[in-house]
Amino acid sequence: MKQKSRFRLKIEDNGLILIALMMVVLYWVFDYLSSGHYLTRTLIAVLVIIYGVFTQTLINSRKAALEEKEKTRNKLIQSEKLAALGTVAAGVAHEVKNPLAIIVQGVAFLKTSLYDDVRLLDVVSRIEKSALRADNIVRSLLSFSREISLKMEEMDIAPVIDETLSFMDEQIRHKNIHVKKLYASDLPKIIMDSNQIKQVFTNLFMNAIEAMQEGGILGIRTEKKKDDTNQDYVRIVVSDTGEGIPEDRIRRIFDPFFTTKYTEGNTGLGLSITKGIIDKHHGTIEIESEPGRGTRVMIGLPAGLV
Amino acid sequence: MDFFKTKTSVSKKTILIIDDEEDFCYFVKLNLEQTGNFEVLTANNGADGISIAKRYQPDLILLDIIMPTMTGTQVAELLRNDKVTKDIPIIFVTAIVKRGEVGAKDYQFGGNYFVFKPVKLDELINEIGSKLK
Numbered sequence: 001m002k003q004k005s006r007f008r009l010k011i012e013d014n015g016l017i018l019i020a021l022m023m024v025v026l027y028w029v030f031d032y033l034s035s036g037h038y039l040t041r042t043l044i045a046v047l048v049i050i051y052g053v054f055t056q057t058l059i060n061s062r063k064a065a066l067e068e069k070e071k072t073r074n075k076l077i078q079s080e081k082l083a084a085l086g087t088v089a090a091g092v093a094h095e096v097k098n099p100l101a102i103i104v105q106g107v108a109f110l111k112t113s114l115y116d117d118v119r120l121l122d123v124v125s126r127i128e129k130s131a132l133r134a135d136n137i138v139r140s141l142l143s144f145s146r147e148i149s150l151k152m153e154e155m156d157i158a159p160v161i162d163e164t165l166s167f168m169d170e171q172i173r174h175k176n177i178h179v180k181k182l183y184a185s186d187l188p189k190i191i192m193d194s195n196q197i198k199q200v201f202t203n204l205f206m207n208a209i210e211a212m213q214e215g216g217i218l219g220i221r222t223e224k225k226k227d228d229t230n231q232d233y234v235r236i237v238v239s240d241t242g243e244g245i246p247e248d249r250i251r252r253i254f255d256p257f258f259t260t261k262y263t264e265g266n267t268g269l270g271l272s273i274t275k276g277i278i279d280k281h282h283g284t285i286e287i288e289s290e291p292g293r294g295t296r297v298m299i300g301l302p303a304g305l306v
Numbered sequence: 307m308d309f310f311k312t313k314t315s316v317s318k319k320t321i322l323i324i325d326d327e328e329d330f331c332y333f334v335k336l337n338l339e340q341t342g343n344f345e346v347l348t349a350n351n352g353a354d355g356i357s358i359a360k361r362y363q364p365d366l367i368l369l370d371i372i373m374p375t376m377t378g379t380q381v382a383e384l385l386r387n388d389k390v391t392k393d394i395p396i397i398f399v400t401a402i403v404k405r406g407e408v409g410a411k412d413y414q415f416g417g418n419y420f421v422f423k424p425v426k427l428d429e430l431i432n433e434i435g436s437k438l439k
Contacts, residue, residue: 095401102330109337112337131424
């Protein structure tokens with residue numbers, strides 16, 4: 001959001017009084033000059049127009065201020081939700097990991113005992129896979145718990161994006177997706193935990209690929225921007241031309257366990273984790289979508305010291 | 307042949323598992339003994355663990371951290387303060403999620419080896435092997 005001038009803030013704060021005063025003045029002018037003279041009429045018209053513009057500006061400012069307040073409130077609710085989940089997850093993790101450890105050790109014993117029975121080996125391998133999957137879910141839950149420490153380094157974002165993208169070559173080709181990259185050449189470095197940021201892009205690319213079942217364009221754009229306090233930040237936009245997300249679902253898109261896809265292995269945690277990671281990097285994330293047209297995810301990450 | 311058997315038996319390392327999860331002790335014991343390289347003793351609480359450690363002086367102790375009545379940290383402290391058990395390497399096998407949560411005390415008493423549950427058997431054996439060298 002743009003920084004407001006002191007004058008504008010003053011007007012906003014005292015807007016209603018000013019409007020009242022303006023009305024009194026207008027009434028007085030109208031009353032005093034209502035001689036039906038052409039110039040007088042013009043003057044009154046001009047004054048009314050000024051009054052209208054002034055009132056409209058005031059209403060717009062109020063509206064923007066309310067929207068900003070609502071946004072901040074939503075952000076707060078979101079971070080409170082994540083914090084609460086992090087606390088619960090940390091507590092539950094211990095209780096879940098113990099039985100998982102028993103399953104994994106039990107399976108290890110069965111595997112060595114059943115070395116010549118292919119069918120039973122397959123059964124126990126599936127059990128092991130499921131136990132490790134459950135462990136992964138617990139880890140995922142914890143990955144946005146506040147206690148996880150980041151390994152921060154000053155790095156360029158482009159290689160991190162490209163490396164993540166290279167893991168998905170096969171799926172991109174298979175789904176007939178065209179990747180359109182537009183990287184700015186003057187990007188500052190970012191202080192980040194590259195593994196965590198890779199996780200962010202993995203989640204975003206996976207979502208985009210899944211949304212484009214019939215093929216499409218995966219767009220990745222980077223640019224340098226300035227924030228409210230005139231600090232540089234890097235904006236990364238990941239877009240797809242997939243099915244899009246309906247408006248009522250966009251509102252809950254960062255909620256843990258909220259999902260629009262009911263496929264195997266989908267935990268509904270991807271975007272919650274993504275948001276958690278971006279928050280930890282003091283960044284921003286926003287999503288825009290139009291059903292049938294596609295989705296755009298905008299990430300802002302503060303620039304490091306150059 | 308007899309000579310070979312005796313030699314194998316002598317080279318077996320004794321591992322003590324102290325963990326309140328009975329089934330975990332049971333399976334780890336089965337798995338480690340199946341390799342033929344270990345003899346495994348188990349205890350389901352800290353007090354029993356300490357008395358077994360004093361009596362049998364195992365080559366290595368696998369120690370859980372969160373246990374009722376006496377925590378793994380307290381057990382490690384008592385073992386380190388006893389001249390019979392002070393040099394036995396300890397590996398914490400814990401369901402605590404990450405190192406940061408364990409606390410500095412655990413490092414102080416020689417328990418600076420950690421394995422996080424659910425640990426795979428080969429990882430556990432590698433860890434034990436590296437600490438027994």
